[in-house]
Amino acid sequence: MAYSTKVIDHYENPRNVGSFAKDDPSIATGMVGAPACGDVMKLQLKINDQGIIEDAKFKTYGCGSAIASSSLVTEWVKGKSIDEAALIKNTDIAQELALPPVKIHCSILAEDAIKAAIADYKQRHGN
Amino acid sequence: MNYFQLFHLPAQFELDLTELGTRYLELQRQFHPDKHAAGSERDKLMAVQQAANINDAYHSLKQPLLRAEHLLALRGLKISNEQRSFMEPAFLMQQMELRELLAEISDAADPDALIDEADQQIQQQKKALLRQLQSALDANNPEHDHQAADIIRKLKFFFKLQHELELIEQTQD
Numbered sequence: 638m639a640y641s642t643k644v645i646d647h648y649e650n651p652r653n654v655g656s657f658a659k660d661d662p663s664i665a666t667g668m669v670g671a672p673a674c675g676d677v678m679k680l681q682l683k684i685n686d687q688g689i690i691e692d693a694k695f696k697t698y699g700c701g702s703a704i705a706s707s708s709l710v711t712e713w714v715k716g717k718s719i720d721e722a723a724l725i726k727n728t729d730i731a732q733e734l735a736l737p738p739v740k741i742h743c744s745i746l747a748e749d750a751i752k753a754a755i756a757d758y759k760q761r762h763g764n
Numbered sequence: 765m766n767y768f769q770l771f772h773l774p775a776q777f778e779l780d781l782t783e784l785g786t787r788y789l790e791l792q793r794q795f796h797p798d799k800h801a802a803g804s805e806r807d808k809l810m811a812v813q814q815a816a817n818i819n820d821a822y823h824s825l826k827q828p829l830l831r832a833e834h835l836l837a838l839r840g841l842k843i844s845n846e847q848r849s850f851m852e853p854a855f856l857m858q859q860m861e862l863r864e865l866l867a868e869i870s871d872a873a874d875p876d877a878l879i880d881e882a883d884q885q886i887q888q889q890k891k892a893l894l895r896q897l898q899s900a901l902d903a904n905n906p907e908h909d910h911q912a913a914d915i916i917r918k919l920k921f922f923f924k925l926q927h928e929l930e931l932i933e934q935t936q937d
Binding site for chain 1: 846849853860925928
């Protein structure tokens, strides 16, 4: 199966790889995994007092499509409010990266990582 | 299709692999297409179909995770091919740490020591989860079946880790 040029670009030059300090109150962490392929994805968002995502980092152990999906998502969420970020759909990710049907679950994983990070933020900020 | 029934084995997680192997050979002989070569077209077709079922059943029953999934499917809980994300932060954090440990191996001063450490952790956790899976499936009720499904999901991550570790070991040799 051939990867699209966008997947290869994100895979070879992943954006925003790394971690923020987990106990920093402005950092939200989303952890998700796909049992079927064993992929694990961590997405961290740096959120300011106005609820705007200032920065994002990811760490993904998985296939090229999973890495590309999370890399793309870190670019997309920056500058968005958490409500706007919550609207990012796996279908948008899959379309942007031209993922084949067997790799759709990678985009689902990335969407769920955003949701998990936002849930973590809301839980820690009591709303 | 009930694979346990096909092999005349009790529908439970615990399984004697030697017995499974013996039954497999018996059934294979019984339904071997060559034995039905003189039969009608319908007979031949059925023998081919049955031989395929026997192979599928054998491969599913032999592997603990596929056997557990089949057992759950027979109880009405189908989890194979599911695409749902797994979202238990503590478990995933531990997976991430093990993946990081694996990633360190290639640059380590003593890679074998790290390989041993990772292998030990993976085997230990796998064993513990397989024990939990056994008792959850033995309980045979919907609540424990859902627990069993979650344990299977966790075990899949560990089987994947084990596979990754084996690949690393090969490149080290």
